Amino acid sequence: MNAIDKRLAELGIELPVPAKPVANYVGYVQSGNLVFTAGQITMKAGKVEYQGKVGKDFTVEEGAAAARLCAINIIAQVKDACGGDLSRVKRVVKLVGFVNCPVEFADHPKVINGASDLMVEVFGEAGKHARSAVGAGSLPLNVAVEVEAIVEIA
Amino acid sequence: MNAIDKRLAELGIELPVPAKPVANYVGYVQSGNLVFTAGQITMKAGKVEYQGKVGKDFTVEEGAAAARLCAINIIAQVKDACGGDLSRVKRVVKLVGFVNCPVEFADHPKVINGASDLMVEVFGEAGKHARSAVGAGSLPLNVAVEVEAIVEIA
Amino acid sequence: MNAIDKRLAELGIELPVPAKPVANYVGYVQSGNLVFTAGQITMKAGKVEYQGKVGKDFTVEEGAAAARLCAINIIAQVKDACGGDLSRVKRVVKLVGFVNCPVEFADHPKVINGASDLMVEVFGEAGKHARSAVGAGSLPLNVAVEVEAIVEIA
Numbered sequence: 001m002n003a004i005d006k007r008l009a010e011l012g013i014e015l016p017v018p019a020k021p022v023a024n025y026v027g028y029v030q031s032g033n034l035v036f037t038a039g040q041i042t043m044k045a046g047k048v049e050y051q052g053k054v055g056k057d058f059t060v061e062e063g064a065a066a067a068r069l070c071a072i073n074i075i076a077q078v079k080d081a082c083g084g085d086l087s088r089v090k091r092v093v094k095l096v097g098f099v100n101c102p103v104e105f106a107d108h109p110k111v112i113n114g115a116s117d118l119m120v121e122v123f124g125e126a127g128k129h130a131r132s133a134v135g136a137g138s139l140p141l142n143v144a145v146e147v148e149a150i151v152e153i154a
Numbered sequence: 155m156n157a158i159d160k161r162l163a164e165l166g167i168e169l170p171v172p173a174k175p176v177a178n179y180v181g182y183v184q185s186g187n188l189v190f191t192a193g194q195i196t197m198k199a200g201k202v203e204y205q206g207k208v209g210k211d212f213t214v215e216e217g218a219a220a221a222r223l224c225a226i227n228i229i230a231q232v233k234d235a236c237g238g239d240l241s242r243v244k245r246v247v248k249l250v251g252f253v254n255c256p257v258e259f260a261d262h263p264k265v266i267n268g269a270s271d272l273m274v275e276v277f278g279e280a281g282k283h284a285r286s287a288v289g290a291g292s293l294p295l296n297v298a299v300e301v302e303a304i305v306e307i308a
Numbered sequence: 309m310n311a312i313d314k315r316l317a318e319l320g321i322e323l324p325v326p327a328k329p330v331a332n333y334v335g336y337v338q339s340g341n342l343v344f345t346a347g348q349i350t351m352k353a354g355k356v357e358y359q360g361k362v363g364k365d366f367t368v369e370e371g372a373a374a375a376r377l378c379a380i381n382i383i384a385q386v387k388d389a390c391g392g393d394l395s396r397v398k399r400v401v402k403l404v405g406f407v408n409c410p411v412e413f414a415d416h417p418k419v420i421n422g423a424s425d426l427m428v429e430v431f432g433e434a435g436k437h438a439r440s441a442v443g444a445g446s447l448p449l450n451v452a453v454e455v456e457a458i459v460e461i462a
Contacts, residue, residue, distance in 0.1 A: 024274040025285035031306045036248045039286030094344045106450040120332040131333035132347030135446030138289030140262040148286045152339045178428040179439035183401045185460045190402045193440030292443030296414040302440045
């Protein structure tokens, strides 16, 4: 058990088996040292959670919890890319977070902080990333948040 | 005629001359082994097709056909990046697909499958990519779908 | 003062001190030769400008000015990544521009040209980039435009 696995255990996070997409795309692709993940949604134990719009069906705090769940699914994909060894993560390079919300919503940063904060809780300084937070008119399966990542690994 | 050109011919796909943007941007930029394409829309033979929203003006199946058309335009850009030799494509790394749709739409994955499926039909295993599918409130020229790509070439 | 600094001065552009995000993310991350910036919004001298939707609260021309402001903030981040020496910029690789606009808006390219044009005014041929322009249902702090970039540096 390396330092990252210990940290995940301390946070009470059990990584899921990374979702295997049923279509002609995959959960991540590595090119050079960069791992590009598919957009991760609010799946938990094989079920879709947080279906609805932030600022209408969910509070900002619930939206942040949804973003955190997306980030857990990103880490599960990255662990697979690392052959199970998350200590190979050198840097979380970029997150793009899409928030499913009404057109007057403006608190996207607070929502996507749920994903950003988890990256730093888990990876420390290496978890600090460039980030874009954007409002989507709609998202797949009507999930509240979708987050994609670029991660540099050793 | 290499294997990829043969496959395109079998699929009845004639690649367009890649669109030359009229503004201060270009159809793709290569950095290292990665080709980053501009967002490709539903242009065919110099005309814009599929103008409208999926789930309102177009069915999901029509949306998938629109996504496939975007993917054909991506392959045309990548062919140019490869100096005409698509056998230099090592991996389609990432697709981001934006669907122009009403706020209650939830079938984005089925729409963007039109692009994902074509990549695998053309490039086989090398066509399998990480993917995000997102709902845009609106898109340029009111097109139904826009897709951008990152492709690793030799 | 190198050629790029002179060009900025000729254009009357004074780069801001790059915004330091208050959350667990940063303004940019470098991986290899690529600098990935955070999504930059319409901040000027520490204040948020252009709050509203293009095509409703702002004209297309005002939207382009908002996009130009985002691009100035991108260049400020990239200058920091270059240790202050913008002549190290080899290529602006990719811009993604999100326009906060009503669902019937279709002039996203003209808006994001405000960012694209500035890149070429400042960096010349090296400023020509692949680009996606997309309609966001909403954006953080209700800003009119958000732009993110990937830039290759020496």
